[in-house]
Amino acid sequence: MRVQVAIIGSGPAGLLLGQLLHRAGIDAVILERQSREHVLGRVRAGVLEQVTVDLLDRAGVGERMHREGLIHDGIDIHFGGARHRIDFRRLTGKGVTVYGQTEITRDLMNARAAAGLATVYEAADVAIHDFDTDHPRVTYRKDGVSETIACDVIAGCDGYHGVCRASVPAAAVSTAERIYPFGWLGVLSDTPPVSPELIYNRHERGFALCSMRSRTRSRYYVQCSLDDSAERWSDEMFWDELRRRLDAKAAETLVTGPSIEKSIAQLRSFVAEPMRFGRLFLAGDAAHIVPPTGAKGLNLAASDVSVLAEALIAFFAGDAHGVDTYSARCLRRVWRAVRFSWWMTGLLHRFPDADAFAHKVQTAELDYLVGSEAAMTALAENYVGLAL
């Protein structure tokens, strides 16, 4: 088999890239280690910046998102018993769209199937070769049969644990990492959200986030310890703990119900540089991870893909400038998102080693934030989207 672009991974980055390339007449195949159902079953991000919304429109898959997505004009931050609104619309003229990553994945998969484009699910032992030459190859096994794909370019969209970044010689890549000393226990439930927009709660018992996927489906998180396990938490224990971390009004109006998903996510900041190695381009979580506090992970994946699609379209038309500047263009935005996500995480979580001084300083910073137009505007500008 021969294609112009071999895409590894059918998460949002790989699927969106495949769709943008298809619309530009560039042929690509996607290889995915998991089954379609497994990919669709992963509950992850849900807050979309306008840049991501525009990109999904450009890819021709925005119709259901506009119909079912929720427009949010701000967030609430709760600390010390009181809730404070950060009004994005007033401060920046922009909002965000709440639409689940699972739904974006489904829309992209459906568009791909409708166009008859090739995706190989359950591709085993995917390996990439010769990406330091002009003739890279990808090998894999499907149903026990070994296959080879010759291509011009490999797009590594295979997430943090993927094979692409791991195939780059260690001396060619530098990494920077921060692992946070806590995780997020998340619950998805078919209950109406406690508030129409997100509430970020900073509490002595730990951080909590009230989020949602629709008007009838809620996503809640509580900060937990690193060695905790989701199985240890009954639904009742989860709702009790969440309620303790909310303001009085939210605690009173919280509607609880059976969980339909419960999992723990570790919080990590990670960046690999550069994002291009010869004919291999990394995009999304394959190159960088941010803690979900700033709602940036999916949005960063989408913006990498936007830059990469544009660069590859020019490359196949004979102009290499975009591929040569891909890494530097993306990394500037990546580091701004890393900084913002790290800052939001530090502002709102209870750190195990925090003493009374650290706690008071955190309270003072929150107090300053909600009293300062400039500070609220800075938060709002970063949250609603960083320019491409």
Ligand SMILES: Cc1cc2nc3c(=O)[nH]c(=O)nc-3n(C[C@H](O)[C@H](O)[C@H](O)COP(=O)(O)OP(=O)(O)OC[C@H]3O[C@@H](n4cnc5c(N)ncnc54)[C@H](O)[C@@H]3O)c2cc1C
């Ligand atoms: C538990 C969890 C919760 C999250 N919550 C949020 C959130 O609330 N807000 C937010 O903004 N972000 C969140 N994120 C981050 C966000 O979901 C990611 O940034 C986003 O999924 C990145 O998309 P991606 O396509 O780059 O990577 P992924 O979605 O990870 O997709 C990579 C794909 O590559 C496949 N793959 C891996 N290895 C191979 C291989 N060897 N061969 C073939 N295929 C392979 C994987 O199966 C996967 O389908 C969360 C992430 C996790 C893990």
